[in-house]
Amino acid sequence: MAHHKSAIKRIRTEQKARSRNRYYKRRVKEAIKSVLSSQNKEEALENFKRTVSLLDKLVNKRIFHRNKAANRKAKLARYINSLEQ
Known part of the structure; x- marks a missing residue:
């Protein structure tokens, strides 16, 4: 257990940040x-737009690195392009 006031506060803030980060990362996985x-390309494109928007927001909040978000977007785009109409 921490003895200093600042260490106790730091533990509290880290717990909040950890739960917030876990929530956002779970949302990305679901997206x-x-x-x-x-099932089809139109539905995939609609979901892709929402996912890209979420990834960009998380990059701005510094939860994801911009390169990691770019890699995930590229991988999803490749998958969508492989789908047939």
Whole structure:
């Protein structure tokens, strides 16, 4: 257990940040699964737009690195392009 006031506060802030980060990362995983489980190209494109928007927001909040987000967007785009109309 921490003894200093600042260390106690730091533990509290880290717990908040950890739960917030876990929430956002879970949302990204769900969004990616929604794109990959889409049946047709139109549905996949709609889910892709939502996923890209979410990834960009998380890059701005510094939860994801911009290169990691770019890699995920590129991978999803390749998958969508492989789908048939």
